[in-house]
Amino acid sequence: MPLSTFILDVVRLALKSLGERRARALLTIIGISIGPFALVAMTGMVLGYSAYVTHQIEALGQNLIVVSPRQNFKLTNKDLDFMRSIPGVEDAEPFYMVHAKVRVGNEEKDVIVYATSIDLIFKAISGLKIEQGSKPSPSSVVEALVGHDIAYTSTGRQVHFVGDALTITIYKPKHGGGFEVKRVTVLISGILAKFGGAFFLSPDTSIYLNKNAGHTILGLNQWSGILILAKSSRYVPYIVKVLQKAYGNNIDIISFQGIARIVSSIAGAMNFIAFSTGLSAFAVAVAGVAATMITSVMERFREIGVMKALGFTDLQVLTMILAEGLMMSILGGVVGVSLGVAGAYALAARGFVIHGMMSTIVIKAPPKISAGLILRTLGITVAVGLVGSIFPAYKASKIPPAVALRYE
């Protein structure tokens, strides 16, 4: 028997059958669509945010390790030498860091001022580019390389230029708590190109000075920490292990690679939660399809008898009933996936707000909706149709034709 002709006929008959019971079919399709909607919207959004955050962290340097002393511990040249001697370390440089504010047009922006080896910063953070000017000359303590958002207002108007003097209000922590406010003026030698994102250690709102400026300009007496650059990202776990062993609880170690891994695993967990939630909706859809199809089979008991009398085999009857469930699930899948994509974009457009101590960060990341996600979701939805319809279809196929024809 030409199977393709029969399949086309089955699809046509299934659509006619669904068309006859429009309202019921529509409600079932809506019920089915909730699963793919939830799955695509939630998974797409979670994957989008996690990809964004991971990218941001990775962009900050897969080879970079930041070591900072805990209270009552001071890092010295001895420590710096030790760190430089760890196998796999390419370079290590101390840094001074302080929170500050600068006026950018009418806005007052929170910034972070670093005094360190600017060359090391450039080696660690790939993608960091100078838009105007140049790095501070090596011997200068007043020249500064400023982030893009320090030269430009939030509307994109440039207010600080290369050669301008920039006044920075520094908030220096005092012994015994509180802050000491200090004003310093630096000379802008260069402006960084927009780095993008403002999630963590944003170069866009940072000011970089040479290492010597930490003491002379910022007035800091001890290093805020040491930046370690590994030869390659594969050395990072080993270096972290050596540091932990050597310093125990005296230092905090931040490895961006490690953070990226943690974020990935959190994202994986969130993705699993999203997937599980979506599956619950699918479970409800299975029950909905089954209820609709059982009702449909009951209503068409006699009609199924007629079909069998006309020569339709059990398998053909089973296929026809299954096809109706499948059609509903395919339609529900297409509707759900479409709404899910739209929903993911709508939710992503709102952004994800993180309220911090110093500032509030809004992450706006496009959802990550891959062909794999869509195909997987459609596959699950089709499976929902099959699972929901298989029992009613089997029952229909086994209806004795003589009994069905007597049915009133």
Place this chain on the structure above:
Amino acid sequence: MEEVIRLENVVKIYRTGGVVTYGLRGVNLVVYRGEFIAIMGPSGSGKSTLLNIVGLLDRPTKGRVLICGEDVSRMSSKKLAYFRNRKIGFVFQHFNLINRLTVLENIELPLVARGMPRKYRIELAKKALIMAGGDLSWLPKRPNQLSGGQQQRVAIARAIVGSPEIILADEPTGNLDRASAKIVMQTFLKLNRAGNTIVMVTHDPEVANCTQKIYVIRDGKIVAVEEPDPSRCVIETVK
């Protein structure tokens, strides 16, 4: 003459919750190619049971059923479906047309089961409708837009579209007025003259009198074979 139906000592027993009911009690029947027979009897006599067994919708409890020389008593359900599709055409009292499908789609249903391409089906459906005394203008309509007589002619077209060996009609005029019954019987006679073998269950003597032989069934047994009186056929009595 070639036998198309042979029933040998066919018994049908229904068991419902310990209650045993005899549908047929040893029926023997032979129908030859080109015959047009009627099966008459009161309600519950076993007419429909007999038709269901001949139509392969039900299996006998005992005995043998041969359709076109093949023993169908122990056939698989798949083979039975094949036989129903190729050898048998059904006409029911309540037409049993599917109202969500058009007349054309109803007629071509047996050919859908064969997997026949649509363009051939349409041709055959048109021929069958004309043969059944119908009008091609009905094809795009829904069955419930037609009168009872018209619907029965559509049902006849559906029964003959696959060129079956046997047409089985279960009270085909039972739901029709006399004028429509006359038209339907004219259609059956025309089909019989064209070579179709027809087995018709009825309790209407004026309909039975249009056939060539009347089998009377009572309590699950054929008790008499009567010669019809053509002058008392509905075609003659209804003017």
